[in-house]
């Protein structure tokens with residue numbers, strides 16, 4: 608966690624918290640000293656297998672562009688890479704904001720990689736689910752301003768990533784859809800997916816949305832507040848950067864403490880139930896009936912193509 612206080616930037620390793628400033632300062636200084644020097648990648652794009660990360664030193668804004676073909680599905684490898692990149696940016700003194708987007712012009716992210724949930728051992732499932740949790744904790748708990756530039760469809764886990772950001776801008780294209788569609792696959796969105804959605808669109812709309820596994824067109828997503836703005840596809844990055852500059856005009860410490868105040872109860876709920884959530888996932892996903900649903904869904908996806 609990093610907080611700007613009286614012009615001094617304090618860094619700690621945790622997510623957003625409401626710790627007293629003194630303990631934050633103590634922790635921060637220690638952890639900062641243990642960190643590797645960040646200037647090694649400042650100002651240069653660093654490319655990983657599944658995403659590129661480019662930090663602009665002048666603005667303090669990093670762009671994470673997901674680029675895992677064909678549809679940015681969130682595999683264990685992808686999620687691990689994402690969490691490492693978020694951690695690096697979080698610890699970087701120069702970085703104050705992140706724009707999350709996709710290199711695929713039609714798909715933001717297809718959500719969790721279904722192959723990671725089908726036919727796998729309980730050990731693998733547990734490891735995968737921990738990585739899903741980590742991605743969300745890093746994004747939802749980030750001290751940086753986070754903006755999702757949703758330049759394509761974004762079902763399930765893709766929608767969760769967008770929900771975890773501070774602001775959502777979607778490309779104005781009637782073909783793109785976004786939502787938590789888990790029930791359509793015969794699975795259940797966990798409580799922290801549900802909480803993330805409630806915090807954005809409210810309880811009633813979330814209940815309706817989750818029970819029916821609704822996917823919303825861009826214009827309907829705007830109507831229910833699932834996204835904040837629609838922008839022409841070719842303007843989405845320029846617009847995201849302009850919105851970012853408005854957010855960065857607010858003093859970091861005031862914005863960060865406010866963000867923490869709003870998000871801490873939701874974060875804590877997962878942090879205190881992390882192991883049982885993993886166990887629930889493993890038990891649920893290992894059931895024959897759930898495996899059957901996933902198998903049928905994977906077959907349906909393949910058939911749709913032919």
Ligand SMILES: CC/C=C\C/C=C\C/C=C\C=C\CC(=O)SCCNC(=O)CCNC(=O)[C@H](O)C(C)(C)COP(=O)(O)OP(=O)(O)OC[C@H]1O[C@@H](n2cnc3c(N)ncnc32)[C@H](O)[C@@H]1OP(=O)(O)O
Pocket residue numbers: 677678680713714716717718719720721722760762763764765788789792794795796797887888891892905908909911912
């Ligand atoms: C009591 C509760 C306790 C515990 C909680 C328990 C369980 C919770 C569990 C899980 C929560 C999961 C959240 C998720 O994210 S599940 C994933 C949901 N995602 C989807 O439904 C998206 C499905 N995909 C699509 O709709 C489309 O593919 C598309 C809109 C993203 C893209 O459409 P296109 O027409 O452009 O591309 P396609 O031809 O359809 O696909 C190309 C290629 O990609 C494969 N694919 C697509 N999506 C996924 C995916 N999510 N995972 C893996 N693979 C995917 C698709 O099969 C094609 O493959 P081939 O080229 O045919 O090999």
